[in-house]
Amino acid sequence: MAGRLSYKIATLGSHSALQILKGAKDEGFQTLLVATPGRLSLYKRFKFIDKIIQISSYSDFPKIEKQLIAENAVIVPHGSFVAYLGIDENKKINVPYFGNKAVLDWESDRLKQRYWLESANVPVPRRFTHPSDIDVPVLVKSYGAAGGHGYFFAKNKGEFKQKIKSFKAKNYIIQEYVIGVSAYIHYFYSPLTQKLEILSIDRRYETNVDSLGRIPSHNQQGLGIEPSFVVVGNSPLVLRESLLVDAFEMGERTIAASKKLMKGGLWGPFCLEAIITPAQEFFVIEISCRIVAGTNLFINGSPYSSLYWDKEVSTGRRIAMEIKDAIKKRLLSKILN
Ligand code: AMP
Ligand code: AMP
Numbered sequence: 001m002a003g004r005l006s007y008k009i010a011t012l013g014s015h016s017a018l019q020i021l022k023g024a025k026d027e028g029f030q031t032l033l034v035a036t037p038g039r040l041s042l043y044k045r046f047k048f049i050d051k052i053i054q055i056s057s058y059s060d061f062p063k064i065e066k067q068l069i070a071e072n073a074v075i076v077p078h079g080s081f082v083a084y085l086g087i088d089e090n091k092k093i094n095v096p097y098f099g100n101k102a103v104l105d106w107e108s109d110r111l112k113q114r115y116w117l118e119s120a121n122v123p124v125p126r127r128f129t130h131p132s133d134i135d136v137p138v139l140v141k142s143y144g145a146a147g148g149h150g151y152f153f154a155k156n157k158g159e160f161k162q163k164i165k166s167f168k169a170k171n172y173i174i175q176e177y178v179i180g181v182s183a184y185i186h187y188f189y190s191p192l193t194q195k196l197e198i199l200s201i202d203r204r205y206e207t208n209v210d211s212l213g214r215i216p217s218h219n220q221q222g223l224g225i226e227p228s229f230v231v232v233g234n235s236p237l238v239l240r241e242s243l244l245v246d247a248f249e250m251g252e253r254t255i256a257a258s259k260k261l262m263k264g265g266l267w268g269p270f271c272l273e274a275i276i277t278p279a280q281e282f283f284v285i286e287i288s289c290r291i292v293a294g295t296n297l298f299i300n301g302s303p304y305s306s307l308y309w310d311k312e313v314s315t316g317r318r319i320a321m322e323i324k325d326a327i328k329k330r331l332l333s334k335i336l337n
Contacts, residue, residue: 007327008032008050009320010073010095012058013039014080016291016316019299022048023317024076027324032073034064058084061093068095074336076319078291082108096336098319102262103289110143110173113287120257122250122272122284126176134160137177142169153177153227178285180277183237184294187251188318191267191335192325196251198244199269199315200302202234202294234294238303246282247272254287267335268322269295269315291315 009024011017013035021031025048033052035043043049051071053064058080068075075097081090087104090097106112117124128134134157142150152167154160160174186200209227212220239247250272259265271292274282298305301312313321326332 006072007323008071008073009076009323010034010068010071011076011078012061012080012084013043013052014084015078015293016296017043017078018046019296019314019316020076020078020291020319021316022046022299023314024048024320025050026317027320029320029323032068032071034061034068061085061089065094074098074323076291076316079288079293081290096332098323098336099268099290100262100264100266101337102264103258103266106258106262107287107289110141116257116261117254117284117287119261120250120253122254123282125178125275125283125285128174128176131157131160131164131174134174137179139175139177140164140167140172141175142167143171143173149230151229175285178275178277178283180275180283183239183274183276183282184234184292185247185251185272185274186269186292186295186298186315187271188269188315188322189251189255189267190322190325191265192322192329192331196248196255197304197308197318198247198251199305199313199318200295200298201237201239201304202292202297203237204231204294205233205235206230207232231293234297236297236302243276243280243282247274250274250282250284268319291319 008030010032011020013033017033021033024031031048031050033043033049034055035052036055036057040052043052055061055064073095075095077097077099087108090104091101106116114124137155138160140152150169152163154163182203184202184204185198188197188199206229209229212227255266266289269291271288272284273286274284276282295315299314301314305313322335326335
C-alpha cells in the first residue's frame with residue numbers, strides 16, 4: 001500500500017537533523033539518517049531515528065543513493081547539504097528531494113541573489129562596485145564566504161584601500177555595513193496551499209562582533225580589534241508586532257519574484273537574514289533557501305507557529321506536514337525534485 005507511512009524521511013546527520021527527524025516522526029513517518037562514524041554515538045541516543053546508514057565521509061553520499069531509493073526515502077536537505085556536498089552534488093541527487101533545486105544557483109551566487117531580492121523590492125544594503133565611491137562603513141565579503149569567515153570590515157575608503165592589499169579572495173563584494181539589530185526570519189511557503197507562514201525568528205550570536213559592546217570603546221582604543229562574524233549559536237527573538245507586517249510582505253514578495261525568475265519558484269522553508277535599523281527599516285543581507293540552524297531553538301514549536309497550528313510545530317515538523325499533505329492529495333511530485 002502506498003500509504004503515507006510507507007515513505008521514509010531521510011537526512012544527513014548534522015545541522016538540523018534532529019529537528020527534521022523528530023518532526024517527521026511526530027507526523028507518523030519512518031525516519032532514516034545518513035551519518036558519518038564520528039556522529040553515530042550522538043544520533044543513537046534518540047528513539048525517533050528508526051535507522052542509521054553509516055557512510056565514512058559525506059562525499060560517499062552518492063554510494064548509498066540506491067539504498068535510499070529502495071527504502072522509499074524522501075530527503076530533506078539542510079545547511080550541510082550544500083556545505084559538505086556542494087551544489088553540483090546536490091543537483092545530482094536522485095533520491096526524491098524536498099524543495100526546488102533550481103533555487104541553488106540563485107542562492108549561491110551573491111549577485112544573482114541580490115538581483116532576486118531587488119526584483120522582489122526587498123531592501124538590500126548598498127553595494128559599491130567602485131571603491132572610490134565608498135562613503136559609509138563597509139563589509140567586504142568574498143564570494144564563497146560562509147559562517148562569517150572571509151569578511152573584513154572597513155570604516156571608510158582609506159581603510160578599505162589599506163585592508164584590501166592583504167585580502168586573499170579575488171572575487172568579493174563591497175557592501176554597506178548596516179548598523180542595527182539582526183533578525184533571521186524563518187519562513188515556510190506551502191506550494192500546496194500557496195500560503196506563507198513565519199514560523200520563528202532568531203538572532204545569531206557571532207564572535208567577536210556580538211561581544212565588542214562589552215568593552216567600552218575607549219578601552220578598545222589601541223587594541224586593534226577587528227570585528228569577526230563567526231557563528232557560535234543562536235538565540236530566539238520575537239519582533240515588535242508592527243514589524244511583522246513588513247516581515248510578511250517581504251517574504252511574500254520574495255516568493256512572488258522567485259516564481260518569475262526560476263521554474264517553479266521557491267517553496268518550503270527559507271530564511272531572510274535582516275538587519276533592522278533605528279528607523280525600523282529592514283535590510284536583507286542574505287537569503288537561505290532551506291531550513292536554517294536557528295530553527296533548532298524551536299523544536300517544540302514557537303510563538304508564531306502556535307498561531308497557525310494547534311500543536312507544537314517546528315520547521316522540521318512543518319516540512320513533514322507538507323509532505324504528508326502532498327501524499328494525501330497525490331501531489332508529491334509538486335514538492336519534490
Ligand atoms: P554542522 O552541523 O556544525 O556540521 O554545520 C553544518 C553547516 O551548517 C556548516 O556549514 C555550518 O557553518 C552551518 N551551521 C551550523 N550551525 C549553524 C548556526 N547555528 N547558524 C548558522 N549556520 C550554522
Ligand atoms: P552572512 O554570511 O552574509 O550571513 O553574514 C555573516 C554575518 O555578518 C551576519 O550574520 C551579520 O552579522 C554580518 N553582516 C553581513 N552583512 C552585513 C551588512 N551588510 N551589515 C551589517 N552586518 C552584516
